Amino acid sequence: MKPKTTESHLVLSSSPHTHAKSSVSRIMLDVIIALLPTTAMGIWFFGMSAVWTIAVCVSTCIVTEALCRMAMKRESTIGDLSAVLTGLLLALNLPAGLPLWMAVAGSVFAIAIAKQVFGGLGMNPFNPALAARAFMLISFTGPMTTWLKPICRCKCDAAPDVLTMATPLATMKRLFGHDATASATPHFQQAIDSLPSTWDMLVGNMPGCIGEVSAIALAIGAAYLLWRKVITWHIPVSFIATVYVYSLIAGGAPAYMQVLTGGVMIGACFMATDYVTSPITAKGKLIFGFGCGLLCMLIRQFGGYPEGCSFAILIMNAICPLINRWTQPKPFGAK
Amino acid sequence: MKTVKSPFKFKGGVHPDYNKELARESAIERMATPAELVVSMSQHLGAPAKCIVKAGDFVRRGQLIGEKNGFISVCVRASADGQVKAVEKRLGPAGGMADAVILDTTAALPEDLPPVEPLKPLDWKNATREELLKRVEEAGICGMGGAGFPSAVKLNPPPGKRCEYLILNGAECEPYLTADFRVMLERADRIRTGVEIMRKILGMPAVRIAIEANKPEAIAAMEKAFADIEGNVEIVVLPVLYPQGSEKHQIYATVGRVVPEPPALPIDVGCVVENVGTVAAIADAVEKGEPLLERVTTVSGDAVANPKNVLAPSGTKYSDLLAFCGGTKEDAAKVISGGTMMGFAVSSLDIGTTKTTSGLLFLTRKKVFQYSSQACINCGRCLRACPMNLNPAEISKAVESDDIKTAEDAHVMTCIECGACSFGCPAYRTITQYCRRAKNSIRARMAAERAAAQAAKAANP
Numbered sequence: 001m002k003p004k005t006t007e008s009h010l011v012l013s014s015s016p017h018t019h020a021k022s023s024v025s026r027i028m029l030d031v032i033i034a035l036l037p038t039t040a041m042g043i044w045f046f047g048m049s050a051v052w053t054i055a056v057c058v059s060t061c062i063v064t065e066a067l068c069r070m071a072m073k074r075e076s077t078i079g080d081l082s083a084v085l086t087g088l089l090l091a092l093n094l095p096a097g098l099p100l101w102m103a104v105a106g107s108v109f110a111i112a113i114a115k116q117v118f119g120g121l122g123m124n125p126f127n128p129a130l131a132a133r134a135f136m137l138i139s140f141t142g143p144m145t146t147w148l149k150p151i152c153r154c155k156c157d158a159a160p161d162v163l164t165m166a167t168p169l170a171t172m173k174r175l176f177g178h179d180a181t182a183s184a185t186p187h188f189q190q191a192i193d194s195l196p197s198t199w200d201m202l203v204g205n206m207p208g209c210i211g212e213v214s215a216i217a218l219a220i221g222a223a224y225l226l227w228r229k230v231i232t233w234h235i236p237v238s239f240i241a242t243v244y245v246y247s248l249i250a251g252g253a254p255a256y257m258q259v260l261t262g263g264v265m266i267g268a269c270f271m272a273t274d275y276v277t278s279p280i281t282a283k284g285k286l287i288f289g290f291g292c293g294l295l296c297m298l299i300r301q302f303g304g305y306p307e308g309c310s311f312a313i314l315i316m317n318a319i320c321p322l323i324n325r326w327t328q329p330k331p332f333g334a335k
Numbered sequence: 336m337k338t339v340k341s342p343f344k345f346k347g348g349v350h351p352d353y354n355k356e357l358a359r360e361s362a363i364e365r366m367a368t369p370a371e372l373v374v375s376m377s378q379h380l381g382a383p384a385k386c387i388v389k390a391g392d393f394v395r396r397g398q399l400i401g402e403k404n405g406f407i408s409v410c411v412r413a414s415a416d417g418q419v420k421a422v423e424k425r426l427g428p429a430g431g432m433a434d435a436v437i438l439d440t441t442a443a444l445p446e447d448l449p450p451v452e453p454l455k456p457l458d459w460k461n462a463t464r465e466e467l468l469k470r471v472e473e474a475g476i477c478g479m480g481g482a483g484f485p486s487a488v489k490l491n492p493p494p495g496k497r498c499e500y501l502i503l504n505g506a507e508c509e510p511y512l513t514a515d516f517r518v519m520l521e522r523a524d525r526i527r528t529g530v531e532i533m534r535k536i537l538g539m540p541a542v543r544i545a546i547e548a549n550k551p552e553a554i555a556a557m558e559k560a561f562a563d564i565e566g567n568v569e570i571v572v573l574p575v576l577y578p579q580g581s582e583k584h585q586i587y588a589t590v591g592r593v594v595p596e597p598p599a600l601p602i603d604v605g606c607v608v609e610n611v612g613t614v615a616a617i618a619d620a621v622e623k624g625e626p627l628l629e630r631v632t633t634v635s636g637d638a639v640a641n642p643k644n645v646l647a648p649s650g651t652k653y654s655d656l657l658a659f660c661g662g663t664k665e666d667a668a669k670v671i672s673g674g675t676m677m678g679f680a681v682s683s684l685d686i687g688t689t690k691t692t693s694g695l696l697f698l699t700r701k702k703v704f705q706y707s708s709q710a711c712i713n714c715g716r717c718l719r720a721c722p723m724n725l726n727p728a729e730i731s732k733a734v735e736s737d738d739i740k741t742a743e744d745a746h747v748m749t750c751i752e753c754g755a756c757s758f759g760c761p762a763y764r765t766i767t768q769y770c771r772r773a774k775n776s777i778r779a780r781m782a783a784e785r786a787a788a789q790a791a792k793a794a795n796p
Contacts, residue, residue: 011703013669016676017680018758019706027714080709122762280729281718331723335595
């Protein structure tokens with residue numbers, strides 16, 4: 001057949017007529033890929049209970065997203081992978097061994113309340129996974145703060161019958177917090193000894209949420225995201241640097257411990273960098289990261305909870321539109 | 336004369352696929368005058384020319400058919416001998432309708448048709464500045480790179496402003512286009528002469544010849560042509576980055592000056608930027624008395640049988656250009672007047688080329704992406720890509736909800752519509768289109784306000 005260029009076949013559109021071929025789903029997939037190392041470490045240390053939590057959260061998020069879109073009579077958005085990512089992130093921010101119905105409730109909250117009520121991806125003011133975690137922490141305080149002891153993969157010092165234990169942050173708060181009670185007691189040294197070694201903190205051999213324990217795995221994921229240009233350095237660096245400097249100044253537990261334990265690593269690299277709920281300019285990102293770090297440490301030092309990372313990010317999420325307004329870029333050539 | 340690397344790097348920019356290999360090796364080919372020409376009266380920025388011929392008139396090549404109509408305007412001359420078939424509104428590449436002279440070039444001219452007084456060659460070394468400026472104006476020369484700003488206006492800075500730098504734009508950062516590249520290679524001596532003429536008109540400013548680093552042959556050709564030139568002349572090698580050819584960014588990249596926001600012009604920072612093709616046209620107009628009646632257009636794209644750089648008379652219909660390049664070898668799904676970043680998708684091949692038609696692209700379905708836009712995820716890629724350092728995400732969201740005021744407050748009028756934001760948007764949002772919509776709406780409002788103010792003034796003098 002002879003090639004034809006008939007005018008009725010011509011596509012009309014506004015320029016540009018070419019595209020970098022990036023896509024939202026590819027970005028989401030990159031974040032999921034970046035979370036695989038820490039997911040693997042979580043499963044290594046917490047076993048099948050972690051697998052179940054992750055599976056339940058991801059599948060519940062997908063189903064909830066589909067149902068919400070159907071109820072709202074809008075096109076399906078499963079394909080953009082954001083629901084999968086929310087499910088994974090939520091699971092990684094939960095303790096292993098949590099009753100699965102609670103994981104289901106949290107996932108439904110994340111997608112239906114924290115995301116779709118506002119209009120879906122791009123419209124939510126708060127990070128859905130963190131909003132759900134806050135909801136669960138308030139609703140199921142006990143189970144949400146019961147931490148499985150990591151499975152012994154090498155030599156075990158602790159008695160094998162101990163199944164749960166306090167997180168290092170809780171121990172640190174008891175030892176170094178502003179209302180520390182332990183320092184005068186003879187148990188002080190014993191408590192210090194119960195803190196994980198630096199190596200254990202790096203690989204994640206300590207109690208905590210499934211995905212937050214392994215600093216090395218999280219750093220590998222963050223490096224991947226930086227390499228893929230999915231995130232920029234601004235939020236992670238300002239967040240972690242603020243935590244570090246704050247702990248140096250405030251004293252108490254060693255600064256590196258404040259960074260390596262709890263949710264700082266996963267928060268700074270994966271939760272605070274969520275596009276939708278963080279500022280758009282580089283300057284705004286620096287302010288945002290600083291605010292997250294500061295609030296996180298204030299909660300850790302003075303708050304009722306041993307860990308304040310997720311609340312810190314949620315509060316900064318709320319301030320994000322204001323930061324965006326403060327940090328509008330100055331156009332090239334503008335006075 | 337020396338060659339230097341661009342000392343300043345502007346913020347933002349993107350790297351689209353250049354696809355220049357399709358046409359870059361093919362030397363400029365002259366096309367025979369087609370049977371019919373569609374010569375638009377709106378070939379340039381500013382007021383369209385006033386048509387002074389009517390249907391039935393016979394015209395000779397070079398004869399004035401459209402008079403300059405206002406300060407920012409350019410005259411139009413017949414690009415071939417022939418008979419005027421009609422003067423009617425015709426579709427332009429950008430979608431608007433404008434008066435066009437339809438010329439039948441096969442008609443035999445009557446023997447008693449008086450000859451047209453041709454423009455006489457000028458000895459530019461001895462000609463006055465005024466003579467040279469008048470010639471540029473008479474020859475109907477406007478910027479051939481894109482916007483088509485009248486060259487005579489550009490070369491005549493308002494009182495109190497002086498041109499310190501004459502910048503030659505040889506960046507050609509638009510994908511596919513190789514017309515300027517070929518002109519630099521094949522008409523280097525014309526560019527040299529054009530520069531000397533322009534330098535004389537502008538009072539001997541320093542000269543910067545800006546070329547992207549991916550055109551080493553063009554850089555070599557310019558080095559050779561300008562080897563013995565006197566004065567402060569530099570070839571500035573720009574990094575390969577779109578939109579390096581944007582006037583404001585080129586000024587920054589070559590001399591480090593920042594043009595303030597509109598309505599400021601390059602002359603406000605002592606610069607005049609002119610496209611290399613225009614410079615060659617100025618040389619022809621002065622030395623040979625040849626008005627701007629033809630130009631090199633890159634006909635390219637994966638649907639074209641033989642991509643070429645075609646020297647065709649102004650008003651050559653797109654269909655004739657395509658036929659000259661062997662037609663299409665595959666179905667074309669999109670036809671673009673210009674490049675893929677800033678060109679216009681056209682709905683008809685009956686449109687005639689103008690002084691600014693730098694390229695004509697025929698793309699197959701494979702190269703044409705169609706998509707549905709998603710919600711903005713606030714990723715910030717558009718901010719990082721925007722060479723004007725705007726916040727395209729915010730502008731697009733505002734315009735999406737018809738909030739033109741917010742877009743205006745976000746400096747949307749500063750947008751140069753380069754397309755870098757839409758190019759990289761992972762949500763496939765038509766950000767550039769939103770910016771255009773806002774700009775058009777603001778311009779319409781400003782025009783209405785001006786008209787209202789004038790009416791009020793007329794009512795109460």
